[in-house]
Amino acid sequence: MTRPVVVLIGPPGAGKTTVGRLVAAELGMPFTDTDELIETEQQMSISDIFVERGEAHFRQLEADAVARAVTTGGVVAVGGGAPMTPATAELLESMPVVFLSVTIADAAGRVGFSSARPLLSVNPRATWTRLMGDRRPTYERLATWVVETDGRSAEEVVGDVVAEVRGS
Numbered sequence: 001m002t003r004p005v006v007v008l009i010g011p012p013g014a015g016k017t018t019v020g021r022l023v024a025a026e027l028g029m030p031f032t033d034t035d036e037l038i039e040t041e042q043q044m045s046i047s048d049i050f051v052e053r054g055e056a057h058f059r060q061l062e063a064d065a066v067a068r069a070v071t072t073g074g075v076v077a078v079g080g081g082a083p084m085t086p087a088t089a090e091l092l093e094s095m096p097v098v099f100l101s102v103t104i105a106d107a108a109g110r111v112g113f114s115s116a117r118p119l120l121s122v123n124p125r126a127t128w129t130r131l132m133g134d135r136r137p138t139y140e141r142l143a144t145w146v147v148e149t150d151g152r153s154a155e156e157v158v159g160d161v162v163a164e165v166r167g168s
């Protein structure tokens, strides 16, 4: 089975989409972002899927999108909550995974916590902190590599991820 050269995981604002696209370009490989895949296939924004169909339905779409995305190889970025679905975590256990680590100070500065991120539309700082507390053990357990992103440009982070991929 074709498998990705790297799967990027981490909380909202870690830079998975931005870094993943740049890493793929540098490696000359395809890039798949599961949030974008879902939005394209459903012809709806993630925010609208949460409102109209609920989070549980989104998580089913997400698990299915991740399972298909990893079969295309290249670089894959998964949604911030994807690793919390047990079937997805199990799938990622056998893959090269980078956890893009970030603190709330930098994440907030990057994303501004707009309504485009439905889980963060109410009390975003407290929610982000709680989510990160719940998820960090899973992110760390699945990580082949952890790349710190605080105070670093996307290009610097890309350099680290590419080096890990090339060295593996």
Ligand SMILES: Nc1ncnc2c1ncn2[C@@H]1O[C@H](COP(=O)(O)OP(=O)(O)OP(=O)(O)O)[C@@H](O)[C@H]1O
Pocket (backbone or CB within 6 Å): 010, 011, 012, 013, 014, 015, 016, 017, 018, 019, 035, 079, 080, 110, 111, 117, 149, 152, 153, 154, 155, 157
């Ligand atoms: N290392 C970085 N330094 C500064 N800004 C960054 C960095 N990485 C990403 N950004 C910026 O932060 C914003 C959020 O990045 P991005 O959308 O890639 O995060 P994400 O991890 O994919 O979030 P989500 O889980 O919500 O999809 C973007 O505007 C991006 O340009």
Ligand SMILES: O=C(O)C1=C[C@@H](O)[C@@H](O)[C@H](O)C1
Pocket (backbone or CB within 6 Å): 011, 012, 035, 046, 078, 079, 080, 081, 082, 116, 117, 118, 119
């Ligand atoms: O952290 C999360 O649970 C989410 C992150 C985004 O990537 C999207 O998948 C969605 O907004 C949910």
Ligand SMILES: [Mg+2]
Pocket (backbone or CB within 6 Å): 016, 017, 018, 033, 035, 077
């Ligand atoms: Mg993203």
